[in-house]
Amino acid sequence: MIPSLPNAVSTASQGTAQTLNQLRTSVDTSRLLEALSQPDSAPSLMVGELLTAKVADQLGNNQLAVLIKNALFTLSLPQGTHLPSDTLNLKVVSLSPTLTFQLQDGGKETPPPQDSSVAVKLSTASRYLTTLLSTPREGANAAEAGATAKHLPLQLDAGEHPPEQLAKQLQLNVKQSGLFYESHLKDFSNGLHPLEQLKQEPQAKLTLTMQALDEGQKNNNVVKPQLQELGHLVQRQLDGLEQRTVQFQGLAWPGQLMEMQIQQEPMENERQGDGQEDIPVWNTSLSLALPALGGMGVRVRLVGQSVQVSFKADDEDTSQLIRQHAARLRDGMEAAGLTLAGLAVSQNESAAE
Known part of the structure; x- marks a missing residue:
């Protein structure tokens, strides 16, 4: 961000x-x-x-x-x-x-x-969004809800599944996050998106209607939790449109907390393909604290088929270990049809002090 x-x-x-x-x-x-x-x-x-x-x-x-x-x-x-x-x-x-x-x-x-x-x-849709975004958070979880509103839940298990399956699961997490629900509705109406996948998105599981919104004060216990959940989704969609960023938080495997951010960089004229079209550039940032290796952050920048990877570790021994196994990373990239264009390994400044 x-x-x-x-x-x-x-x-x-x-x-x-x-x-x-x-x-x-x-x-x-x-x-x-x-x-x-x-x-x-x-x-x-x-x-x-x-x-x-x-x-x-x-x-x-x-x-x-x-x-x-x-x-x-x-x-x-x-x-x-x-x-x-x-x-x-x-x-x-x-x-x-x-x-x-x-x-x-x-x-x-x-x-x-x-x-x-x-x-x-104002249109019905405008009043609907106004109600969603202005629904207050109450109780002890209000601050926590505000702090995590921009993060989507992450459901992975790197300890049990191979990388190919993890990649598919992450792709499914993004598709079913609800951030692209309206686009998927349009694709569904054109026969391009399966109904069963659409039903797995958060919006499809809610039962809110305009009548329910109008009667929200009478049915607070039923309507307000759904209003808050949908309000979070709408705010995430607005943040995604502005920042071109999707943020995840959850467990990489049982007991291992991980945060991930996927961001599309603004297009620049100098990054062009053969057809004089801009090449999309994606950044993925990952942070976690491993039991044996300590705190670590990874940033992966993808430009076409070229990949730039930078590691920041809390422990200098971990940095040395990454450098020693750089060839394995390069071979893995080549096996996936990618080129490792750059690798940088450094120690976190706060950890080094």
Whole structure:
């Protein structure tokens, strides 16, 4: 994932010395939008940062549901403010005690003539997504749910299955993660995706309907867990679209925790094939702590049929062991039809200190 800038602060944990009262005396209040709610895993924001918000829904009572950095916020709109479009240009003016934005594209504006005004009614799908992404997490597991919302469960057993079978299982994990459910629905309608595989995805196992959403307050014990699960999936889909990244967390084999990240790099014109088309570049990062070898991170970069591998180990003896067996890695790559274009082995800086 792309790290935040050093001076970026989380909207959920840090603030500024400037109070809201000070803001109201220094800024035109008719242009201030306060955040009434924000997601558990809020994106990093900085005071003075300029950003674009997409209006997802108008909730009534001068409240808006907007998407900021692919995260859903509910904002309080000043009385009499006319929205020029469904896209707002905002500036972050305060992080604490209340996250507050300043409208940059006009604030109060003269409303258009009545005969040219258009009544906006958000689609059912928009209201559906708004409900999902704004469903609060409750209880002791709220922080844990926010921390793991971006990770998908990993189901592998490297101790029992050969590499070929593990590769197929990982591919199945990705396909059935729910991240591509809508694409699979489209393929199914065109006869390109089996129904049985579609039924294995998380969305297909839920029983949520618009009626269930409307009656959610009456059936909290039944509906809310499904709302939270589906909300997690939608947020993962939004993160995947923005970052082109899929993250997994689980057991590589019984008792062995592992984290994996698969990311597609942005296309660059200089990476071209014979047909003058960009060659997709994929990065896979793996981190785990092995009983005998200690903590280790591996990064694999695939460009066409060429592979670059870099290891970072906590233990220098482990680094030496990897170097000694580099030929086995190269032979294994060749057997799979790949070329080992580069191998780097180093020790983690934190471990070396």
